[in-house]
Amino acid sequence: MTPIIRTVDLRMAYRVGSADVPVLRGVNLDVPGGEFLAIMGPSGCGKSTLLHLLGGLLQPLSGNIFIDGTDLTKLNDSGRTEVRRKKIGYVFQKFNLLPTLNVRDNLNLAKKIHGNGSYSPERTNEILDMLGLSEKTNHHPSELSVGEQQRVSIARAIINKPRILLADEPTGSLDSGNSRMVLKMLQDLNATLGQTIVMITHDYDAASAAARMIEMRDGRIVLRVEAAALDSKYEGFL
Numbered sequence: 152m153t154p155i156i157r158t159v160d161l162r163m164a165y166r167v168g169s170a171d172v173p174v175l176r177g178v179n180l181d182v183p184g185g186e187f188l189a190i191m192g193p194s195g196c197g198k199s200t201l202l203h204l205l206g207g208l209l210q211p212l213s214g215n216i217f218i219d220g221t222d223l224t225k226l227n228d229s230g231r232t233e234v235r236r237k238k239i240g241y242v243f244q245k246f247n248l249l250p251t252l253n254v255r256d257n258l259n260l261a262k263k264i265h266g267n268g269s270y271s272p273e274r275t276n277e278i279l280d281m282l283g284l285s286e287k288t289n290h291h292p293s294e295l296s297v298g299e300q301q302r303v304s305i306a307r308a309i310i311n312k313p314r315i316l317l318a319d320e321p322t323g324s325l326d327s328g329n330s331r332m333v334l335k336m337l338q339d340l341n342a343t344l345g346q347t348i349v350m351i352t353h354d355y356d357a358a359s360a361a362a363r364m365i366e367m368r369d370g371r372i373v374l375r376v377e378a379a380a381l382d383s384k385y386e387g388f389l
């Protein structure tokens with residue numbers, strides 16, 4: 152079966168001053184539909200860059216990115232935006248909430264832009280409740296703790312039940328209780344909706360919530376491990 156996400160020899164560089172600094176050096180990744188995949192690796196190895204490329208937020212230097220059979224690298228900005236709106240929910244490492252909107256309106260805007268219009272206010276309430284945000288609906292992002300902002304960004308990404316969820320360190324700012332709650336929620340979405348999840352994390356416990364883990368170093372995938380085997384595989388590797 153064709154994977155829902157496929158990258159072929161994906162390369163990316165950022166221009167810094169007059170030099171192009173390579174960040175991804177040939178990433179080949181297949182994610183079958185319905186998989187929950189974790190991406191790990193040291194700071195600066197290119198994890199967020201890879202996720203941005205998968206979400207159509209950047210264009211690569213070379214290589215291909217297939218999302219559900221469509222090659223994003225062959226599309227223009229609006230074509231990539233269309234694919235993202237239809238198929239992808241994105242949890243940004245830096246949240247990217249709209250500062251002038253309160254929590255409820257941040258979610259409602261996502262429903263309006265990306266949704267098919269069929270979701271009721273109950274859907275917003277249900278998500279807010281699930282993420283422990285019911286008391287915060289009228290707060291603006293600046294009036295929320297960092298962990299609360301992170302949970303709003305997760306709520307916004309999942310509200311339309313996207314087929315693919317790309318989550319950049321979704322538990323990075325959460326305490327252990329909230330981390331467990333979010334990971335359990337992602338596992339449930341994966342199991343009940345068959346949602347494909349790609350999650351970046353620095354945390355081995357979080358990674359073991361996924362079914363498979365890849366490790367990146369210096370712009371390349373250096374290790375692929377079934378998460379169930381993560382503990383034993385990692386002995387001697389770290």
Ligand SMILES: Nc1ncnc2c1ncn2[C@@H]1O[C@H](COP(=O)(O)OP(=O)(O)OP(=O)(O)O)[C@@H](O)[C@H]1O
Nearest residue numbers: 165166167174193194195196197198199200201244
């Ligand atoms: N817009 C940019 N312009 C220039 N260099 C950039 C830009 N964005 C990222 N980089 C560089 O690309 C490299 C990879 O960045 P990226 O954000 O993908 O890393 P990461 O693996 O997500 O790190 P972290 O775990 O700290 O979030 C880093 O060295 C970073 O400095």
Ligand SMILES: [Mg+2]
Nearest residue numbers: 198199200244
């Ligand atoms: Mg990052």
